Amino acid sequence: MGGMSTTASRSSLRTAIAGVGMIGRVHLDAVRRTGAPVVGVSASTPARAKEAAAALGVERAFDSSQELVTSDDVDVVHICTPNDAHAELAELALRAGKHVVCEKPLTTSAATADALAALAAESGRVAAVPFVYRYHPMAAEARERVRDGRAGDVRLLHGHYLQDWLSLPGDTNWRVDAVAGGPSRAFADIGSHWCDLVEWVTGHRISELTAVTRTLARDGGVPATEDAVQLLFRTDRDATGTLTVSQISPGRKNRLWFEVDGSATSLAFDQENPETLFVGSRGENAAVQRDPAVLSPAAARLSVVPGGHPMGYLDCFAAFVRDVHAAVRENGTGGAFPTFDDAARMVRLTEAVLASAADRSWKEVS
Ligand SMILES: NC(=O)c1ccc[n+]([C@@H]2O[C@H](COP(=O)([O-])OP(=O)(O)OC[C@H]3O[C@@H](n4cnc5c(N)ncnc54)[C@H](O)[C@@H]3O)[C@@H](O)[C@H]2O)c1
Known part of the structure; x- marks a missing residue:
């Protein structure tokens, strides 16, 4: 852990970002x-990395994301590439002793996500999603009202996470490709956000679920992954729930909405x-302002x-x-940020959703 104390005492954490599209x-x-x-960025090609570095005022353009995540000149790496590159880059970064922020979905398979979460735990580094x-x-206020008993x-x-940007057969993106x-x-991309948020707010864990999916026929017969999921579930603490996730709901841009119905509010x-x-409540309802x-x-x-003064x-x-x-x-111990463990759980949940939709049955989620 020699590197840890050097990093922890540094007042400016040298950060590098792999992938500088929308979220990077x-x-x-x-x-x-x-x-x-932010000391460096990488992109899909060395030339694009140079262009991005110049446009963003970042000193260094790495020729590859592999080079970026293992560089001696970097303390914290952010992995913001398309999903299929996350696992390899996060593993390389952890093995090189970096603190890692990796975008969701952590990986595209539960076995890989679990292995990565175990590696993160062994590494003692911060591994956040x-x-x-x-x-x-x-x-956070909703969470506190569940925790202190006011709910x-x-x-x-219940709730939904709805978008519309893939609702036409000609709409496409790297996300459509399996x-x-x-x-x-849809579930890995946005359903995972809803489930993480609602589990965090309530302290409940979705323990059993059954799902149906819909997949649009896309132009040119491009094989596609699911556009929408509807889910019925139970939690480990005896609540029941429903969720609709969709990227084909016209007019809905980023409509993440949830409701928690407690015995009091x-x-x-x-x-x-x-x-x-x-x-x-059974008395007056309120729209509590921030x-x-x-x-x-x-x-x-x-x-x-x-x-x-609106925040967002x-x-x-x-x-x-x-x-x-x-x-x-604080040497990896402080804070309550979402971790690789939380993200691996969401990948397991995603696999249960696909398995349930495939054989039309209920699935338990570990
Ligand atoms: N947490 C959130 O709220 C949130 C929101 C949006 C996206 N995301 C996640 O972020 C990731 C990126 O999504 P996005 O919306 O920014 O996509 P995007 O298409 O806008 O950007 C991805 C970029 O990565 C580049 N790229 C491809 N291969 C690369 C590689 N090997 N190394 C470096 N760059 C590479 C692409 O050229 C592109 O510029 C996805 O995993 C997505 O799920 C998370």
């Missing part, structure tokens, strides 16, 4: 907001309107501007990176 640029912004330097919806203050016993969990994206698309959160939390003065401490800590997705990423850096400085 969000990571870059989040890292810069902590004051840490940006299930960042946990960092919305009002989602009562959790009975029902190799680059993995065998599951219901709590509903809408990621597209994240400044309020619905609190339903105001650090009245929120639980765990939610107030994430509220970096006063109420009435980019702030979630910044808060996530702050927690990751705090954990690095």
Whole structure:
């Protein structure tokens, strides 16, 4: 662990980002907001890496992501490539002693995800996955209201995660391809976010599920992965739930919405309107506004501007990176960020969804 103390005592964690498409640029912004330097990037080719480095004001363009994740000049690596490259790069990075932030889905198979989570645990390094919806203050407020008993016993969990950007037969992306994206698309891509968030808010674990999937015929007969999943589930603590996940719901852009119905109150959160939390009761209903003065401490800590100054997705990423850096400085022990273990669980859940849809049965989730 010699490298650990060097890294932990460094005031500026030298960060490098593999893959600077949509989300890699969000990571870059989040890292810069902590004051840490982004020292290098990689892309699909050396030329693209050079272009991206110049455009983003980053000093070094690595010729390959393999070189980036093993470089001696880097403390923390962020893996923001298409899904099929995550496993190899995360393993190389951990073996090279790096702290790793790897995008979800952690890998495209549960066996690989479990092996990677075990390697991360052995390494003593911080190994985090940006299930960042946990960092919305009002989602954290919902969690506190379950934990302190204000919701009562959790009975029902329900909701959806809907997008529309793949709703036409000609719409495409690397995610549609079962190799680059993995065998599951809609569920691995966005259903995993919903399940991680709702499990985190409630402390329940989905223990049994049955699923149906839909897959559109795409132009040119391109074989595609599932566009939508509908799920019925039970949790380990006796709640029941339903979830609809879709990337073919016209007009829905990034509609992650959940409700937790407890014996005392219901709590509903809408990621597209994240400044309020619905609190339903047999008396009056409330739309509790984000105001650090009245929120639980765990939610107030994430509220970096006063109420009435809207926060959002980019702030979630910044808060996530702050927690990751705090954990690095505390030798991997501090913080409550989503880990490789959490992400491996979501990959197991994804496999159970596909298996259930394939043979029309209930599946247990370990
Ligand atoms: N946590 C979240 O909220 C969230 C949101 C969006 C995407 N993601 C995840 O982030 C990853 C990237 O998604 P995206 O939306 O940014 O996709 P994207 O297509 O916008 O960007 C991916 C980039 O990686 C590049 N690339 C391909 N192979 C590479 C390699 N070997 N090394 C370096 N770069 C390579 C591509 O050319 C592209 O520029 C996916 O795994 C996705 O699931 C997570």
